[in-house]
Amino acid sequence: MRLLVLSVALLACVSMAGCASNSNPVAALSIKPSAETTSSVSKSAPVPAVEVGESAIKGGQETLAWAGAMPATHAFDAMTETQAVVPEEKPARGLLNMSRPLPKRSRVYSQQFRDAHPINFGKRAPKHYQVHGVDVSRWQGNIDWARLRTQGANFAYIKATDGGDHIDPMFRKNWDGAKAAGLKRGAYHFFYWCRTGAEQADWFIRNVPRDPDALPPVIDVEWNGQSKCKKRPSRAVVLEKMKAFMDKLERHYGKRPIIYTAPDFYEDNLTGELKDYPFWLRSVAAHPSVRYPNRRWVFWQYSGSGLSHGVDGRIDLNVFAGSEDEWHNWLAGQSS
Structure with missing residues (x-):
């Protein structure tokens, strides 16, 4: 009897071992993926969570602010303007929008500019730099953008606005003309x-279209002895005002x-x-x-x-x- 029991047990053990050895090891180790998702950064271009400064929309296209009324200024309920306007979140910077195809590389023209001085x-x-460009305002008058591009203007920054109530009268014409000629163009304030x-940001937003292919907006900060405003605020106030403007943009x-x-x-x-901001530096007598x-x-x-x-x-x-390749890579990173 004991011998019979031992034989049955031995046969059962051998049978189970055989099943295990014949099973598919991949199937044995496969585990269904978890339904949890990580909090990794999205690779899509940043999308503002809140609209700041309303844009006039007409027929699906943004129109410029001179066609509409000035937006209401913000009510400030604190001693500093930044406390009222700094957004809770900032969009991620430099990420490519993977939902859109990479922009086609535009031709870079060698510069043929001259200089009066x-x-x-x-x-x-x-x-010695490969990519040249210009910045313009009403003072350049009517520009032949196609001709200017072939002379080496691969990009253009175009004067858009001053303060909270002035727009460059040539902005719209220059904005459209530069794009039609194939230049990469952006607007400056x-x-x-x-x-x-905050007021100045609202004015800029109201007048400058949100074009995903445009260069980043520019804030032009300098002392201007010809301005009606003779104020020269302290460094702390200057930085506070700049941050309020830049955060909204x-x-x-x-x-x-x-x-x-x-x-x-x-x-x-x-x-x-402001070490985490890009700079555009004026230096007409020496390298920056x-x-x-x-x-x-x-x-x-x-x-x-x-x-x-x-x-x-x-x-x-x-x-x-940077180089021409670095220019194209930088442009791709700005596409949104």
């Missing part, structure tokens, strides 16, 4: 120290604004500040590394006396900091 910049001269940053356009400035204003207010030590930059304005076919009179000349 040429400067010897030494070994780090503007001519001249900051007025006698208004709040970043929330609306989904792109971190670029700061344009000049040496005297920079020394008074921006040395060592001389005027702005240890400051990284995206654009360098090297002349205010440029000459070119396609525009009457003088025009500001600029370069992009």
Whole structure:
């Protein structure tokens, strides 16, 4: 009897071992994926969570603000304007929008500009940079954008607004003309120290369309002796006003604004500040590394006396900091 029991037990053990050895090891180790999702950063371009500054929409297209009324200014219930306007979240920067195809690389033209007052910049001269561009306003009059592009204007920053109630009368024409000619173009705002940053942001947003292919918006901060506003706020107030303006623009356009400035204003207010913002630096007598030590930059304005076919009179000349490939990569990162 004991022998019979042991035999049955032995046969059962062998049978079970055989089943295990013949099973599929992949099936044995396969585990159904968890339904949980991670909190990883989305690879899509940032989408503003809140609309800041209403845009006039007509027929599915954004129209410019001069067709409508000025938005109501913000009510401030605290001592500082930033407390009332700084968004709770900032969109992620530099992420490609994977839902849209990468933009086609546009041709980069070599610069053929001249200068009414040429400067010897030494070994780090503007001519050694591959991607050149211009910035314009009403003072350039009627521009032949197609001709200007072939002269080396691969990008253009276009004056849009001042303060909280002025728009450059040539903005709309220049904005449309630059795009039609194939330039990469963006808009800039001249900051007025006698208004709040929130008011000025609303005015810019109301007048500059939200174009996913546009360059990041620019805040132009400098001391202007010809302005009716004679205020020169403290560094703390300057930074507070700038942040209020830039936070609203970043929330609306989904792109971190670029700061344009000049040496005297920079020394008074921006040395060592705002290190996580891109800079566009004016330096018409020396390389930016001389005027702005240890400051990284995206654009360098090297002349205010440029000459070119396609525009009457003088025009500001600029370069992009990197190579042609780096230019295209940077543009792809700005697409939203």
